[in-house]
Amino acid sequence: EVMITINGKSCTAPEGSTILEAARVNNIEIPTLCFLKEINEIGACRMCVVEVEGAKNLVTSCVYPIKEGMEIVTNSERVFHSRKINLELILSTHERKCLSCIRSGNCELQKLCKEFNVDDEDYYNGENCTYEFDDTSVHMYRNNNKCILCKRCVAACSKWQAVGVIGANNRGFKTHIGSAYEQSLGDVPCISCGQCIVVCPTGAIAEKDQTKEVWSALEDPTKHVIVQTAPSTRVTLGEAFNLPIGTNVEGKMVASLRRLGFNQVFDTNVAVDFTIMEEANEFLERVKNDGPFPMFTSCSPGWVKYCEAYHPELIPNLSSCKSPQQMFGALAKTWYADKMKLDPKDIFVVGIMPCTAKKFEVTRDDEAAAGVSDVDVALTTRELARMIEKAGIRFTELADETFDDPLGAATGAGYIFGASGGVMEAALRTASEVLAGHETEAIEFDEVRGMEGIKEASYEMSGVMIKVAVASGIANAKKLIEKIESGEEKYHFVEIMGCPGGCINGGGQPVQPASIRNFVDLKAKRAAALYKEDKGKGLRKSNNSPIVKTVYQEFLGQPGGEKAHQILHTSYHS
Numbered sequence: 244e245v246m247i248t249i250n251g252k253s254c255t256a257p258e259g260s261t262i263l264e265a266a267r268v269n270n271i272e273i274p275t276l277c278f279l280k281e282i283n284e285i286g287a288c289r290m291c292v293v294e295v296e297g298a299k300n301l302v303t304s305c306v307y308p309i310k311e312g313m314e315i316v317t318n319s320e321r322v323f324h325s326r327k328i329n330l331e332l333i334l335s336t337h338e339r340k341c342l343s344c345i346r347s348g349n350c351e352l353q354k355l356c357k358e359f360n361v362d363d364e365d366y367y368n369g370e371n372c373t374y375e376f377d378d379t380s381v382h383m384y385r386n387n388n389k390c391i392l393c394k395r396c397v398a399a400c401s402k403w404q405a406v407g408v409i410g411a412n413n414r415g416f417k418t419h420i421g422s423a424y425e426q427s428l429g430d431v432p433c434i435s436c437g438q439c440i441v442v443c444p445t446g447a448i449a450e451k452d453q454t455k456e457v458w459s460a461l462e463d464p465t466k467h468v469i470v471q472t473a474p475s476t477r478v479t480l481g482e483a484f485n486l487p488i489g490t491n492v493e494g495k496m497v498a499s500l501r502r503l504g505f506n507q508v509f510d511t512n513v514a515v516d517f518t519i520m521e522e523a524n525e526f527l528e529r530v531k532n533d534g535p536f537p538m539f540t541s542c543s544p545g546w547v548k549y550c551e552a553y554h555p556e557l558i559p560n561l562s563s564c565k566s567p568q569q570m571f572g573a574l575a576k577t578w579y580a581d582k583m584k585l586d587p588k589d590i591f592v593v594g595i596m597p598c599t600a601k602k603f604e605v606t607r608d609d610e611a612a613a614g615v616s617d618v619d620v621a622l623t624t625r626e627l628a629r630m631i632e633k634a635g636i637r638f639t640e641l642a643d644e645t646f647d648d649p650l651g652a653a654t655g656a657g658y659i660f661g662a663s664g665g666v667m668e669a670a671l672r673t674a675s676e677v678l679a680g681h682e683t684e685a686i687e688f689d690e691v692r693g694m695e696g697i698k699e700a701s702y703e704m705s706g707v708m709i710k711v712a713v714a715s716g717i718a719n720a721k722k723l724i725e726k727i728e729s730g731e732e733k734y735h736f737v738e739i740m741g742c743p744g745g746c747i748n749g750g751g752q753p754v755q756p757a758s759i760r761n762f763v764d765l766k767a768k769r770a771a772a773l774y775k776e777d778k779g780k781g782l783r784k785s786n787n788s789p790i791v792k793t794v795y796q797e798f799l800g801q802p803g804g805e806k807a808h809q810i811l812h813t814s815y816h817s
């Protein structure tokens with residue numbers, strides 16, 4: 244611990260802290276715009292300036308280390324004045340269409356302008372660059388007129404995701420975020436993960452809003468509109484309504500979806516149980532046939548897109564299973580349609596997903612079991628929150644409701660899919676039982692839990708040693724792939740999730756400002772809510788799900804059988 248003085252008050256902070264961190268542990272927040280812990284420590288926006296005794300100029304606290312006896316002032320007139328000028332300068336090139344901006348109300352720039360009394364947003368008005376709106380990709384748009392050049396998106400894309408398709412183009416006054424040779428987003432191998440969106444402080448980048456399509460379907464009397472909710476959305480949606488991070492709002496989510504007018508409110512978690520049946524079976528087939536190993540999971544469309552674009556040689560290793568979102572849609576438009584005597588063309592399936600790449604996934608080839616798209620629209624958690632707000636539903640006041648039958652009751656395995664390691668654990672629960680040929684005790688596979696980027700474990704199953712690995716965030720996946728391709732490591736089964744920490748930290752989740760992201764373990768808090776739910780379930784293995792048993796018996800036949808293949812599996816191409 245180091246002794247320092249902040250605003251005249253003595254305090255301590257851990258050695259090696261920056262001024263920003265030291266202030267935070269002493270409950271003083273210093274504003275930032277560009278700073279993102281570990282990935283964007285560039286001291287560029289100068290919002291975090293403070294006075295340090297003995298230093299002539301103000302210093303940027305996000306990158307300035309503390310030392311014994313340091314005297315820091317974070318709240319002087321000089322500091323406030325400097326921050327205000329910075330804001331006015333940023334505003335001078337920022338498109339100030341705030342009223343209808345998608346981020347109005349949770350824009351980091353707007354919040355600071357209010358805090359620092361920026362009462363004349365036109366103060367430094369002058370010449371400006373104008374940029375074209377880029378809406379060429381399936382899942383997002385970019386409006387550089389609102390960009391403040393903090394480069395958080397660039398850091399997320401290159402450091403977390405090792406994709407690096409965006410960067411700063413041009414120099415000086417003309418600097419803007421773009422891709423090489425000014426290519427559009429739709430023309431570069433972006434993996435649609437949306438990690439750039441969740442770190443953007445303003446409305447410069449956002450998901451493509453598809454709520455209009457859903458409102459229209461809800462109004463259309465010829466449509467049977469079904470909604471399915473991804474595992475992690477229930478533990479994040481509450482954040483959009485100011486509930487604490489990690490609050491499980493499953494019951495309120497279901498109640499609000501019913502009030503929005505969906506004909507059936509179902510759970511993607513149920514489809515997870517089908518995915519596990521198929522994936523565990525596919526894995527055991529590979530064990531029998533000696534490969535190809537490792538088998539990679541295929542439920543994260545950002546990862547699948549990465550694999551296709553950057554590692555086509557690994558396509559044979561990808562599980563052929565559709566994701567739970569797509570399996571759900573496929574079953575809704577075949578088995579459920581039959582049962583309800585509905586024409587699949589009249590069924591409209593909406594996925595509520597923590598993910599922007601799910602918008603891309605619904606447009607993929609070979610995802611149309613009934614001859615029409617398995618899923619019609621994938622909305623992000625944020626889009627659902629906006630629908631709920633627009634409809635005037637007082638979300639936090641709703642009494643809990645439960646999902647509809649018959650696609651509403653999932654096992655615990657369905658819940659944990661939303662966190663990194665959860666797919667692996669769910670698959671191991673079922674695979675170990677199928678391999679043994681009888682019920683087994685194995686339920687919790689702790690080694691693959693947790694928020695580390697790469698996890699490894701070995702399990703003995705009925706005399707066979709199975710070596711597994713789990714990676715989340717593409718930079719980690721890339722490291723793991725390098726080890727595999729160099730022959731340094733051999734695994735049987737590898738789970739990869741495109742976003743760091745898995746879907747709980749997906750690019751479609753409610754946006755948390757950097758002041759939270761930098762100091763709170765967002766991923767762990769959200770994941771804990773899913774594991775808690777799993778633990779409380781009577782049934783925790785997908786193979787014990789009653790609806791899974793019924794649908795295989797009535798309709799699909801055997802896991803991995805011809806019919807199951809036709810409906811629940813897909814194909815990939817580079």
Ligand code: HC1
Pocket residue numbers: 472473474475476511512515542543544566567568569596597598601660661662740745746747749
């Ligand atoms: Fe996921 Fe999945 S868990 S990919 O992590 O397999 O997005 O939450 O919906 O499809 O179910 C995301 C989450 C999600 C699928 C499932």
